[in-house]
Amino acid sequence: VTEGATTGYGYGVLGDYKSLKTYSANGTYYLYDTTKPMSGVIETRTANYGSSLPGSYSVDSNNAFTSTSQGADVDAHYYAGTVYDYYYNTHGRNSYDNNGATIRSTVHYGSNYNNAFWNGAQMVYGDGDGSTFDPLSGAQDVVAHEITHAVIERTAGLRYQDQSGALNESMADVFGYFVEPEDFLLGEDVYTPNKSGDALRSLSNPDAYGQPSHMDDYYYTSSDNGGVHTNSGIPNKAAYLTIQSIGKTKAEKIYYRAMSVYLTPTSNFSAARSALLQATSDLYGTGSTYNSVASAWSQVGVN
Ligand SMILES: Cc1cccc(C(=O)O)c1OC(=O)C1CC1
Ligand SMILES: [Ca+2]
Numbered sequence: 001v002t003e004g005a006t007t008g009y010g011y012g013v014l015g016d017y018k019s020l021k022t023y024s025a026n027g028t029y030y031l032y033d034t035t036k037p038m039s040g041v042i043e044t045r046t047a048n049y050g051s052s053l054p055g056s057y058s059v060d061s062n063n064a065f066t067s068t069s070q071g072a073d074v075d076a077h078y079y080a081g082t083v084y085d086y087y088y089n090t091h092g093r094n095s096y097d098n099n100g101a102t103i104r105s106t107v108h109y110g111s112n113y114n115n116a117f118w119n120g121a122q123m124v125y126g127d128g129d130g131s132t133f134d135p136l137s138g139a140q141d142v143v144a145h146e147i148t149h150a151v152i153e154r155t156a157g158l159r160y161q162d163q164s165g166a167l168n169e170s171m172a173d174v175f176g177y178f179v180e181p182e183d184f185l186l187g188e189d190v191y192t193p194n195k196s197g198d199a200l201r202s203l204s205n206p207d208a209y210g211q212p213s214h215m216d217d218y219y220y221t222s223s224d225n226g227g228v229h230t231n232s233g234i235p236n237k238a239a240y241l242t243i244q245s246i247g248k249t250k251a252e253k254i255y256y257r258a259m260s261v262y263l264t265p266t267s268n269f270s271a272a273r274s275a276l277l278q279a280t281s282d283l284y285g286t287g288s289t290y291n292s293v294a295s296a297w298s299q300v301g302v303n
């Protein structure tokens with residue numbers, strides 16, 4: 001019986017055909033990608049609608065992951081690969097730890113679970129309830145958001161509370177855009193499947209989804225770790241303005257350098273402005289690019 005890397009295929013959450021890097025052993029095919037230049041692998045598992053992790057490997061008998069229930073597995077696996085490629089090709093980062101660590105995802109977590117998260121060791125995706133969310137791994141920007149939480153943990157370590165927590169959320173959203181730059185929306189591909197044109201958040205118009213886009217409207221609350229998913233609108237808007245003025249290619253290098261070199265666990269919005277300006281100066285000097293970054297943060301009331 002052959003054993004080793006194979007190429008299979010499947011249909012994602014939205015019914016789209018995808019080629020998959022799989023592994024064959026004893027006549028079973030696994031969502032287990034050994035083809036990346038990493039010491040680990042990209043592996044996808046299922047919690048089988050329970051809540052014990054990491055769950056069992058996502059497998060198929062004929063390397064065709066085509067059943068409806070396999071869509072979440074297909075997309076978690078495929079998009080983890082694209083996010084790995086983004087960090088490796090664009091920033092020279094080898095997995096979230098920059099040391100080739102295995103990227104593990106578990107799908108079908110819980111029942112009708114409208115959440116996705118990085119638990120400190122792996123990614124976990126709910127199937128959604130079909131009204132608020134489709135299976136959450138069905139959106140590339142969501143997968144990029146979750147893996148970026150892991151990158152942040154290994155770099156800036158932004159504490160998940162108040163302004164540093166909102167920055168953590170914002171960096172995850174901003175790299176969600178950098179990986180999937182087709183729009184400035186977050187989660188639109190899996191959010192409210194029965195309603196078109198909406199999203200979980202917007203980088204260009206945070207206010208459209210109840211987020212502030214200026215310090216004057218900072219939301220002081222004790223819930224959601226001090227409103228980390230709300231106040232992220234302020235740095236998100238600054239990122240949008242930066243991208244619009246200097247372009248994605250320069251912006252993503254500035255953001256990656258700020259995240260990996262200058263930001264710290266207790267960085268607040270003002271420290272983020274400084275970190276991004278320092279990264280800009282390192283990479284592009286203190287001319288028009290630098291002024292554009294400074295202007296973006298002034299426009300959201302952070303100096
Ligand atoms: C859907 C969801 C619920 C709670 C936390 C997160 C979280 O990962 O912070 C979450 O995922 C996102 O925000 C991704 C970007 C759409
Ligand atoms: Ca998007």
Ligand SMILES: [Zn+2]
Binds near residue numbers: 149
């Ligand atoms: Zn998040």
